[in-house]
Amino acid sequence: MDLRIFTEPQQGATYDTLLTVAKATEDLGFDAFFRSDHYVKMGSVDGLPGPTDAWITLAGLARETKRIRLGTLMTAGTFRLPGVLAIQVAQVDQMSGGRIELGLGAGWFEEEHQAYGIPFPKERVARLEEQLAIVTGLWATDPGKTFDFHGTYYDLTDSPALPKPVQSRIPVLIGGHGATRTPRLAGQYADEFNMPFASIQDSERQFGRVRAAAEAAGRGTDALTYSNALVVCVGKDDAEVARRAAAIGREVDELRTNGLAGSPAEVVDKIGRYAEIGSRRVYLQLLDLSDLDHLELISSQVQSQLS
Incomplete structure (x- = not known):
């Protein structure tokens, strides 16, 4: 089971904070550092000092890390032309030497589009399908050849695909x-399908849909890696779990139900239950980026039991 660290910088984080967490991610043996792609905070946090751009951040981290993989959950398709x-x-x-992964979604948070003057079209999923075809098509075009795409929303002619x-x-x-x-697009284009913030039962159901879609697309049921994203809140004892839950404005019981919360043993057990339904990778949503002791505890007492 791969454990990856997943951050939400729109809630309030500088590049330097993200760099500190990414370096700790690498030093502590985690597989990857991922971040969200948002421009406006969510919830009651102040969000200061303001947003950082996902791909500018990852470009910086690509030069300042050596081993970990880097990527987005998920890049908003509305933010950038494909x-x-x-x-x-x-x-x-x-810049990273070949360590990048692209999570790409349709974009959903209308408020951030309004705040920064970004169009928020109704047909976002249809646009996403064309975006996936274009991005993967450009990369797959042989050097010296050109790429053309003529869709409903995007039109590319004689692209050098470089x-x-x-x-x-x-x-x-x-x-x-x-x-x-979602399963149809994943079955056709994805190398990995991620089920965010979902129960074991809902994850198993959705994984089944994606496997069926991959088979229908002629790729086979095992063509994709299946993963989950879950908020994490681990403590050596109940008091530490409660302190970490309070720091992110959540209740312990709710986190135990909807995320990975409790003692290292409890979290290892729950991750094991996700593994039983086919999940091979967990993105640990780390909401308190100042608590590096949390990362160290997860590394030494959770990750060590899953390798």
């Missing part, structure tokens, strides 16, 4: 709870 996104991600992959990433194929992540379109 041709531009393909260039950005390929460049950051070059630059190329270091990796022969940058892993593409698709995720979500949708029962029909």
